[in-house]
Amino acid sequence: MERIKCTISYDGTNFSGYQMQQKDRTVQFEIERALRKIHKDDIRTHASGRTDARVHAYGQVFHFDSPLAIPALGWVAALNSALPEDIAVRRVEKVHSHFHARYDVVSKEYRYKVLLNGRDNVFARNYMYRYPYRIDVSTMEAAAKHFLGTHDFTSFCSAKSDKENKVRTIHEIEIQQNGDELLFRFVGNGFLYNMVRIMVGTLLDVGQGRRAPADIPAILEKRDRRYASKTAPGHGLYLWQVNYNN
CATH class of the missing domain: 3.30.70.660 (Pseudouridine synthase I, catalytic domain, C-terminal subdomain)
Incomplete structure (x- = not known):
């Protein structure tokens, strides 16, 4: 397993916030749906924190663990091809297994x-x-x-x-x-x-x-x-x- 750190931007206009919700569209839902397309399995993500409805991000960070051996630039391409147009992956880094997007801020x-x-x-x-x-x-x-x-x-x-x-x-x-x-x-x-x-x-x-x-x-x-x-x-x-x- 490799731990993947992603820096993303998103236009918050049509989101009900970052964090997963039962009924409303969220950034986390779209990210995890994209990861499910790539892995053919559910992948849990951990973000630096939440943003509210309609709030934007230029440099939000999240991480996830993956069994796939994909280079960093390959992750950028794969994720951006699976994500909607109002979310963009700006940078991907492979990090130590102890890194945590929220607790290491x-x-x-x-x-x-x-x-x-x-x-x-x-x-x-x-x-x-x-x-x-x-x-x-x-x-x-x-x-x-x-x-x-x-x-x-x-x-x-x-x-x-x-x-x-x-x-x-x-x-x-x-x-x-x-x-x-x-x-x-x-x-x-x-x-x-x-x-x-x-x-x-x-x-x-x-x-x-x-x-x-x-x-x-x-x-x-x-x-x-x-x-x-x-x-x-x-x-x-x-x-x-x-x-x-x-």
Whole structure:
């Protein structure tokens, strides 16, 4: 048996999330269906983590074990030929049998894309959150600094989260504006359910003047989801990269 590590991209528009569900279409279902075509048998996969409905990925990672002796480039071709067009295998590596796509993660990078133009853009509607309000980026940057470091992010995760430990470390936050497009970039050791989207929603409120940068430490201290802003929509979010030691 060989352990195969895959890095994939997917357009989340027509998926109900990554993780397998009974009735709805998911990324994991399509991957395991493709592997079943190749192996003529069920193959279990393990991903770096879940993404929600309509959330995209540029660099999601999963692994599986296979009895087939196929070279790495052969796996790329075989999987891409069996997968639907909204999933693409970018890279395949053969790894040590102890490697685990979820438990060996060192950090993740998420990006969130916002369109500030008030006019409808039919080409961006599935890939950017349209937010037609004036914002102050420098004020948002001041607020974002309060997220850096290690904190209990209970206030910034969904009440549906099943994680008992809600302490996470954020290494980097970057906010870039290019014309009408706004990009949030987050790098951390891990992220809770809806955490990035709630942080984005709160930062957008700061940018609009509905909150102050100094509100962020108080919201963190409350450890209560009700004190943060609304959750930004899923279609603006991208799991950009998953980092490992090796």
